[in-house]
Amino acid sequence: MADLVLEVGAEGGSVRLLSRRSGKGWAFKVETNSDAKLHGEAPPPERQWHRTWDAAMADLDAYPWTILYPLFVAPAWRVKVGAALIERLRRDDQIHWMVWQGLLAAADDHQKKV
Numbered sequence: 415m416a417d418l419v420l421e422v423g424a425e426g427g428s429v430r431l432l433s434r435r436s437g438k439g440w441a442f443k444v445e446t447n448s449d450a451k452l453h454g455e456a457p458p459p460e461r462q463w464h465r466t467w468d469a470a471m472a473d474l475d476a477y478p479w480t481i482l483y484p485l486f487v488a489p490a491w492r493v494k495v496g497a498a499l500i501e502r503l504r505r506d507d508q509i510h511w512m513v514w515q516g517l518l519a520a521a522d523d524h525q526k527k528v
Contacts, residue, residue: 416443419491422482429477431470433491434463442470446477471498480509484517492518 416432419442423429432443441463464470480502487495496518503509 418486418488420487420495421485422477422479423485424482428485429474429479429482431474433488438465440467441465442467444470444473444476467494475502478508480507483510484514487517 416434419431419433421428421430428447430445430447432445434441434443443463444461446461461473464473480499496514499509499511499514503511
């Protein structure tokens, strides 16, 4: 079973970063949930599990995740997600920082399983 690291959304769908722990450490996977199926389009292809945070972030960067509405960030990953946002801010990516800041500082410390 995978844990939800972060989820961002927009009208028509969401993008999620999942994590799972194995004997070799952490693995990460980007997953999308879109309305494509409702419109008769092919669903997005299954994405692979990545063995590093950096590889997962590169996969996540295929989407404009920094400007989508942040729905959830797991408490255990808030520091890493915050660092990833700052790194993208330095690259001149657009970020809705005020919205992200509120979520990164949230007191809701439960974990979501997917």
